[in-house]
Amino acid sequence: MHLKRLAVPRSWTVSKKTDYWATTPKTSHPRERAIPINVVLRDVLGIVDSTREVKKIIRDRGLLVDGNEINDHKHGVGLMDVISIPEAELHLRTTIDSKNRLKFIKIDEQEANTKLCKIDNKKILKNSETQLNLHDGTNITIEADDYKTKDTIKISIPTKEIQKHIPFGKGKKALIIGGKHAGEIAEIKTHEISDGSKPNHILLEGEEEFRTIEEYVIVVGDEEPEVTLQ
Template structure:
């Protein structure tokens, strides 16, 4: 399904006057407003072709992977923390927010090869006491581990989704801010203020600002830190 480029998500960092048509993301992992359709990413971000048919050819030749799995759908949505690899490119790319809240594709650190961070947003009991965990990107796994809770961030191997490490939110942890006026910034947790009412819990950062817990995405603890590149422009501002 096509969409006029002017109607595409405002979180896309793309020129609005170069192409008339965009593409509507497939309803899948990420919602429409928080995702980059594959066509836009390969054509307008990474400049792998000027025409839709050129991008389609790349996809049909099994040259593109997201989180280690081949993707052929030009409407496939990529969102925060997704990892993209293209056979003809030397670097992998990781999807992040820049400091204006735009989705950008940044060269991924070689230290992150074969790994991805997943934030737990849902936890439920299934079957005979197994735990099902749902993540921010829509994926799920079933595990025996009962020590994992919502807001924890799991370091997992991709594409197999094997748990390597559990990053729990705590004082001194490094975090990426995913919303609010400080979106796209890296900060260190000073303390967590737990509210007794329905008001959202607040997290206070060493950098002198505070934000709600929902916007905190832990990327590092005193024992391990996932390498996050500094967010900057990949394409010119629209």
């Protein structure tokens, strides 16, 4: 399926009038929060001038996402994903700006080996193991079940070994990924459970005190973020 430029998600930092068509991402992330690596390198960062150059980097096995070689210029990246071009000594983490758009910040080689993932759901498997369903559409299977939805795990990439568990709760640092406070890092004060079908809200304190819906909050650290996000 082709994607018209005028219909690209608001999370893309690209001009909608320079071309008629845009690359459609192939991704496990929610479609509205994913952008194809081709568009990232060519249109957002300006590292290359054409899709042909992106394909050449891929053929030379010089492009990694979360530590894995990718083989498709349509590969979609989303929140917290790490893009690496080792030959250029370039490592980027995908985060979000104040306008709800995906942005890419430089990180060092050591930090490029880790990633934060929010636990969106859990499943008990037939062998009594637990499967953690993560915000990026991937899964991790574990034996000890000390994890809850809304918690965050810090994992190594590409091995996906859990390095740290950051429980959701009062006093934790959180990244806001939607609404008018998108891109801010704030401290969780209270978790407000709503009745019926209304979304739960969270009271946070950053430069000012504010509320946002639970869906827009990802815990990123105890006292400080575990990774560079701004």
